[in-house]
Amino acid sequence: MQHRGVTVWLTGLSGAGKTTICQALEQELQTLGCKLEVLDGDVVRENLSKGLTFSQEDRDINVRRIGFVAHLLSRNGVIVLVSAISPYRAVRDEVRQQIGDFLEVHVSTPLSVCEQRDVKGLYQRARSGEIKGFTGIDDPYEAPLAPEVTCPTHEDTVAESVQKIIQALVAAGYLELAIA
Amino acid sequence: MQHRGVTVWLTGLSGAGKTTICQALEQELQTLGCKLEVLDGDVVRENLSKGLTFSQEDRDINVRRIGFVAHLLSRNGVIVLVSAISPYRAVRDEVRQQIGDFLEVHVSTPLSVCEQRDVKGLYQRARSGEIKGFTGIDDPYEAPLAPEVTCPTHEDTVAESVQKIIQALVAAGYLELAIA
Secondary structure, eight states: OEEOOEEEEEEOOTTSSHHHHHHHHHHHHHHTTOOEEEEEHHHHHHHHOTTOOSSHHHHHHHHHHHHHHHHHHHTTTOEEEEEOOOOOHHHHHHHHHHHSSEEEEEEOOOHHHHHHHOTTSHHHHHHTTSSOSOBTTTBOOOOOSSOSEEEOTTTSOHHHHHHHHHHHHHHTTSEEOOOO | OEEOOEEEEEEOOTTSSHHHHHHHHHHHHHHTTOOEEEEEHHHHHHHHOTTOOSSHHHHHHHHHHHHHHHHHHHTTTOEEEEEOOOOOHHHHHHHHHHHSSEEEEEEOOOHHHHHHHOTTSHHHHHHTTSSOSOBTTTBOOOOOSSOSEEEOTTTSOHHHHHHHHHHHHHHTTSEEOOOO
C-alpha cells in the first residue's frame, strides 16, 4: 500500500458523527499501514488555542492553526485527519487553498438528528441559553458547497462513511491499495 | 543518505545567531536530501501564537506549541529545526521529554556580543526602557545545563557550527551520511 500526504477535513455540526467516523477511518488507515495523524478540534484547542473563544474571529484563528499544522504534516507525506466543526466556509476554503492536497468531508447529519442525539448535552444547554454562540442554534453553520465526500450519518453506517472516504482518497490518487 | 525524525532545538539570546545557523543548516540538510521543516520563533508566533505576550507564562505557552508541532513532525520522520529564544529551562526540558528525539543546541554567544551586534536595534530599545521584559536585559535567560551542542558564534564560524550539529546528528544515529 502506498500513499501521498493529504489532509482529510471533516466538517459538520456538533454531534454529527465527525469523531466517530474519524476514529474508524484512523483504524482502517492504520491497518493499511499509512503514516497518519489525527488533529481533533478539541485536542487542538487544548494544545494550540487555549484562551480562544467561540467568536467567529477566534474560531477562524483556530481553524487556521489547525490548517497550518495539517499543511506541515501533509506536505511531508502524512495523511492528516482533521475533525472540527469549522462552521465558516471562507476560512475552510482558505485552508484548502493553502494546503492544496485537501479532501473535504461534510458530515451532513441534520441539526434535528444531532440535537436528538445530544451526546454531550450541549444542545440542551444551548437551547436554554446557558451556552451562547452554539453552532446550529444561535451561530451559523455554513455547509460546504462542493465537498469531495458527504456522510449523512442518519442514513449511512460508520463503515459506509469510512469506505466512501477511502474510495475518494483512492480516486484522487492519494491512496493506492494493493490488490490482495 | 538516510535519516530519522528528530527535533534540533536552537536556543539562545536575541542576536546570538540562531537564525543564521538555522538557515545554513537547512541548506546543508536540503543538499543531503533530508525531509525537513523549519519552525522559526517569529513565524510560529504569527501562525500559532498571535496575541501572546512576552510574559513567562505566554513564552512557555509559545514554546509548548512549537514543541507540539515539532513532535508531530519529527515522529513522522521529519528533521525539525526550531529556532527560538526559549529562555526558560523547565519548559525546554518538558518539550525534550515530550518529543524524545531531541537535540538541544545552545547558541551561546555572550550578551555583550549580542548587544554589540544589535542587528534589530532591540537591545538599545530594551536598555532605554522602551521594550520591557527583554531576555538578557530585564528578563532572565536560563542557559541549558547539558546541551548536545554548543555554538559560541563569537568564536566559531557559521560553517563550523553547522558541522558540529551535523556531527552530533550522525553521532546520535539520526543521520547516516553516505560514503562519497
